Amino acid sequence: MAQELWxxxxxxxxxxxxxxxxxxxxxxxxxxxxxxxxxxxxxxxGKMLHLLARLAHARRVxxxxxxxxxxAIWLGRALPPDGRVVSLEVDPRHAEVARSNLSRAGxxxxxxxxxxAALETLPELEREQAGPFDLAFIDADKENNPAYIEWAIRxxxxxxxxxxxxxxxxxxxxxxxxxxxxVRGTRRAYEFVGAHSRLxxxxxxxxxxxxxxxxxxxxxTDGEARS
Ligand code: SAH
Ligand code: DHB
Ligand code: MG
Numbered sequence: 001m002a003q004e005l006w007x008x009x010x011x012x013x014x015x016x017x018x019x020x021x022x023x024x025x026x027x028x029x030x031x032x033x034x035x036x037x038x039x040x041x042x043x044x045x046g047k048m049l050h051l052l053a054r055l056a057h058a059r060r061v062x063x064x065x066x067x068x069x070x071x072a073i074w075l076g077r078a079l080p081p082d083g084r085v086v087s088l089e090v091d092p093r094h095a096e097v098a099r100s101n102l103s104r105a106g107x108x109x110x111x112x113x114x115x116x117a118a119l120e121t122l123p124e125l126e127r128e129q130a131g132p133f134d135l136a137f138i139d140a141d142k143e144n145n146p147a148y149i150e151w152a153i154r155x156x157x158x159x160x161x162x163x164x165x166x167x168x169x170x171x172x173x174x175x176x177x178x179x180x181x182x183v184r185g186t187r188r189a190y191e192f193v194g195a196h197s198r199l200x201x202x203x204x205x206x207x208x209x210x211x212x213x214x215x216x217x218x219x220x221t222d223g224e225a226r227s
Contacts, residue, residue, distance in 0.1 A: 024105075028040070030100065030104075040067055040070035042210050045208070050074040053078035054078045056161050062087075062137070063088065066087040067089070070101070076111045122151040134156075136156065141185075142186050149164065164216040167215060169182065170212045171212065198222075
């Protein structure tokens with residue numbers, strides 16, 4: 001009941017604010033045809049990421065969790081001509097589908113998809129001095145979210161915006177006794193962010209075509225906690 005209404009409202013929003021887009025539609029179709037799970041951000045969420053990247057004047061974006069490149073297309077399109085997205089993906093099949101979707105979208109030279117467990121590729125980025133990243137979108141395995149946030153800070157700068165997907169999980173994050181690794185990782189992410197002196201953060205609950213979930217958003221401050 002509620003889900004059906006949320007889906008209809010998302011369709012309403014898309015119908016008015018998010019024009020049909022051949023590259024995004026093709027990315028979704030090709031991802032489904034390749035058997036990838038249907039867990040990309042929604043159109044409305046992708047556009048929000050895009051708007052936030054524009055608002056931040058982002059030139060360098062870090063994404064953890066590429067899947068078929070759907071969110072990477074939204075982020076890549078927000079950047080100036082010399083901008084760059086580095087997107088980390090552990091599954092080579094997902095990365096291959098993503099690269100094909102990204103080049104179809106004209107973003108083959110903008111988005112680099114790097115294959116490997118993010119905890120192994122993030123130190124590579126540091127060694128290569130690939131940062132500082134202006135925006136980090138964290139959307140991979142949830143149990144490593146505290147570590148990913150720590151890396152986003154390390155590879156960021158004061159002002160960097162950090163966004164974490166799937167931090168409400170239908171409210172299951174309230175269960176402090178949960179044995180679900182995703183819930184535990186998410187709860188540890190809140191504790192980590194809340195205790196960190198260099199982050200100003202909030203959590204926003206969302207409903208829509210993807211159900212009831214939410215985003216955590218934080219900016220790196222210059223070291224003085226302000227809120
Ligand atoms: N951001 C994408 C969705 C990502 S789904 C979008 O909105 O379009 C989560 C992705 O994270 C999956 O493709 C999964 O293979 C990947 N992933 C899971 N564990 C990972 C890890 N340890 N390192 C890098 N990627 C990982
Ligand atoms: C799942 C992962 C996601 O990143 C998401 O946005 C939705 C679902 C999942 O693993 O089920
Ligand atoms: Mg997600």
